[in-house]
Amino acid sequence: MALRYPMAVGLNKGHQVTKNVSEPRHSRRSGRLTKHTKFVRDMCGFAPYERRAMELLKVSRDKRALKFIKKRVGTHVRAKRKREELSNVLAAMRKDC
Template sequence: MAIRYPMVVGLNKGHKVTKNVQKPRQCRRRGRLTKHTKFVRDMIREVCGFAPYERRAMELLKVSKDKRALKFIKKRVCVHCRARTTLAWG
């Protein structure tokens, strides 16, 4: 917040105040990975392995076909942002 001056008129009128910083609301953390969720996903991944489409995407990444891998996963999961996160896992 800008420094306030003891002026009567204008944008900075009034006395100096410090901004009351509030904690972000609980609903804002939707979609963020927690420790427990990460642990559970890693455990499931260890037991089950990768899905066939994920294995093919990893093969594409090994031969430096990043764009092709993204397009392939996007076709499988139907959403661009989910495809990006899937690529980040693999």
């Protein structure tokens, strides 16, 4: 914590230092499309399970879509992330049309 006032006690106590700015961790960039993934997505579209999940999301079957994706990707957290990603894609498609 940086020193704001020259005090030895209280919330703003301590030796004044400059903050050490570090690079964001590699784990923080998960979920971002790489150039390669983006290119493949453009050329081939979505995987069959992703297309089925998008159909479920179109008819407002969010819970069923989550269960379906979870069975395919393995974990609940990854399934939630994938469902969110696919619903964002659907929203973008709706906005374009």
